[in-house]
Amino acid sequence: MHILPELFLSFAKIGVMTFGGGYAMLPIMQRELVENKGWATEDQLADYYAVGQCTPGIIAVNTATFVGQSQAGAAGGIVATLGVVFPSIVIILLIAAFLRNFMHLEAVGHAFNGVRAGVTALILTSVIKLFKGAVKDTFTRIVYVVVLALAAAGNFVNMPVSVPAAGLTVWNIVTSPVFLVIAAGAAGFAARFRKGGQKI
Amino acid sequence: MILLRLFFEFCKVGLFSVGGGLATIPFLTDLGRRTGWFSHGQLADMIAISESTPGPMGVNMATYVGFTTAGVPGGIAATLGLVFPSVIIILIIAQFLQKFRQSKAVDAVFYGLRAASVALITAALLQVARIALFNRTLPDGSTQLFHWPAILLAAAVFVCVKFTPLKKWHPIVFIAISAAAGIVFSM
Numbered sequence: 001m002h003i004l005p006e007l008f009l010s011f012a013k014i015g016v017m018t019f020g021g022g023y024a025m026l027p028i029m030q031r032e033l034v035e036n037k038g039w040a041t042e043d044q045l046a047d048y049y050a051v052g053q054c055t056p057g058i059i060a061v062n063t064a065t066f067v068g069q070s071q072a073g074a075a076g077g078i079v080a081t082l083g084v085v086f087p088s089i090v091i092i093l094l095i096a097a098f099l100r101n102f103m104h105l106e107a108v109g110h111a112f113n114g115v116r117a118g119v120t121a122l123i124l125t126s127v128i129k130l131f132k133g134a135v136k137d138t139f140t141r142i143v144y145v146v147v148l149a150l151a152a153a154g155n156f157v158n159m160p161v162s163v164p165a166a167g168l169t170v171w172n173i174v175t176s177p178v179f180l181v182i183a184a185g186a187a188g189f190a191a192r193f194r195k196g197g198q199k200i
Numbered sequence: 201m202i203l204l205r206l207f208f209e210f211c212k213v214g215l216f217s218v219g220g221g222l223a224t225i226p227f228l229t230d231l232g233r234r235t236g237w238f239s240h241g242q243l244a245d246m247i248a249i250s251e252s253t254p255g256p257m258g259v260n261m262a263t264y265v266g267f268t269t270a271g272v273p274g275g276i277a278a279t280l281g282l283v284f285p286s287v288i289i290i291l292i293i294a295q296f297l298q299k300f301r302q303s304k305a306v307d308a309v310f311y312g313l314r315a316a317s318v319a320l321i322t323a324a325l326l327q328v329a330r331i332a333l334f335n336r337t338l339p340d341g342s343t344q345l346f347h348w349p350a351i352l353l354a355a356a357v358f359v360c361v362k363f364t365p366l367k368k369w370h371p372i373v374f375i376a377i378s379a380a381a382g383i384v385f386s387m
Contacts, residue, residue: 015255025256047301051293054310057214057286058224060256065290066297077291081283088255092263093275095249107383114382115375116244116332117350121357122251122371123325126222128362130321134314143315144322151226151323155233156330177226177320178216181313188312193305 003072004079010037011064011083018060025060039067060084139191147180202270203277209235210262210281217258218310218317224258224282226320228265229327237269244328252372258282329354349385353378 014032018025026049033039040048045063052062061081068080102108135144154175159168173179209231217223225247232238238246250260259279266278293300300306333354336347357374360366381387 018254018256047297051297051300052290054218054306054314055286055289055293056216056218057283057289058256058258061259061283061286062290065287066294069291069294074291077294078287081287085255085259085279085283088253088259089263089275089279091253091255092249092260093267093272095253096264096267096275099249110382110385110387111379112245112248112382113332113350113387114353114378114380114385115248116241116328117354117382117387118357118374118378119244119248119251120325120329120332121354121361122374123222123225123247123321123328124358125361127318127322127325130222130318134318140311140315143312144319147316147319148322151320152326155229155323155327177230178212180316180320181216181218184316185309185313188310188315189305189308191308192311193308 004075006037007068007071007076007080008083008086011068011080012086014060014064015084015087025063029063033067039071044070139188143184143187147184150175151177151180203273206266206270206274206277207281207284210266210278211284213262214258214282215285218313222257222321223317224261225324225328228261229324231265238265240327240331242268244331247328248375252375347387349387353381353385353387 010032014025014028017028026045029045030042034042034045048063048066049059052059052066055062061084064080064084065077069077072079099108131144135141154172159171163171213224213227213231217227225243228243228246229240232240232243246261246264247257249264250257253260259282262278262282263275267275270277333347333351334345336344336350357378361374
């Protein structure tokens with residue numbers, strides 16, 4: 001088979017077989033990409049994953065782009081990415097269209113109220129895991145507390161009408177996730193890279 | 201033009217959310233508030249649906265938001281927008297992967313960035329909790345600060361996932377159980 005359709009089909013298969021993305025995908029990728037296709041070694045896959053985690057975007061998409069690129073250049077990267085998202089698009093569109101017709105039923109409303117409570121608990125367990133991995137010392141604890149305080153204030157505090165427009169704009173920028181991510185990255189750079197400069 | 205707007209907004213989500221599916225939630229919370237495309241309650245439903253369907257969670261969220269906003273083309277535009285920045289960035293990084301892996305500067309940036317990402321997800325969690333567990337509006341129009349059945353259900357799920365052997369079960373099982381509990385107890 002030509003390499004591009006093969007990339008698309010392999011990554012579509014990976015997309016269908018994993019729930020939740022991220023780490024849940026690793027074993028499936030290992031089987032398909034390392035054992036079945038020989039497109040990457042275990043070590044390469046681990047590298048792709050590590051970089052995928054610390055670059056913007058979805059980890060599965062980043063890994064697909066890496067592997068596709070290594071096999072067939074930029075076109076390969078794009079085709080592999082489209083392959084990995086294709087099944088989700090189809091499945092979600094079907095579910096969303098289906099739900100639209102049933103959302104008004106009382107039982108569906110009750111079911112979703114239950115689901116919201118369950119999901120709150122599931123996210124909490126994920127947050128605890130992520131926290132242990134990322135927040136380890138005084139600096140990261142400070143970043144965590146400051147960012148959480150600003151983001152939560154942005155979500156929960158309604159500015160009084162008396163606040164001038166300029167103040168409101170500043171407040172909206174300072175509490176926006178985009179600003180907070182950039183500021184924290186800059187702070188990390190300043191704290192670690194500059195201080196450890198002599199070691200490099 | 202709604203499709204272009206969806207593409208662009210999700211480019212932004214894809215560009216700034218680092219570390220997988222959950223990291224998109226704070227950006228979607230922000231998006232919902234700014235555009236009014238979906239409520240926080242709907243966002244909680246989307247998270248549940250995304251967790252119970254195959255594929256990367258961020259992609260599922262984008263498709264779902266895009267579809268509810270502008271139908272099938274909307275779902276496709278949002279998803280392509282989400283993956284667009286990562287594809288470009290990875291195609292560039294792939295040229296010098298080893299250097300990137302070992303760069304102290306990249307490492308230092310992500311030292312601060314990862315903590316911020318977890319903090320943003322925590323803030324999003326508080327938002328979801330507020331919708332799911334508190335300030336419930338009753339059929340007669342009055343509000344109730346604590347939605348006890350939902351709080352008890354959330355506590356039960358948390359204890360099962362965190363402290364019992366049931367934690368090996370797939371999240372979809374807990375979502376299904378929560379849906380059943382919601383119907384049985386008319387939450």
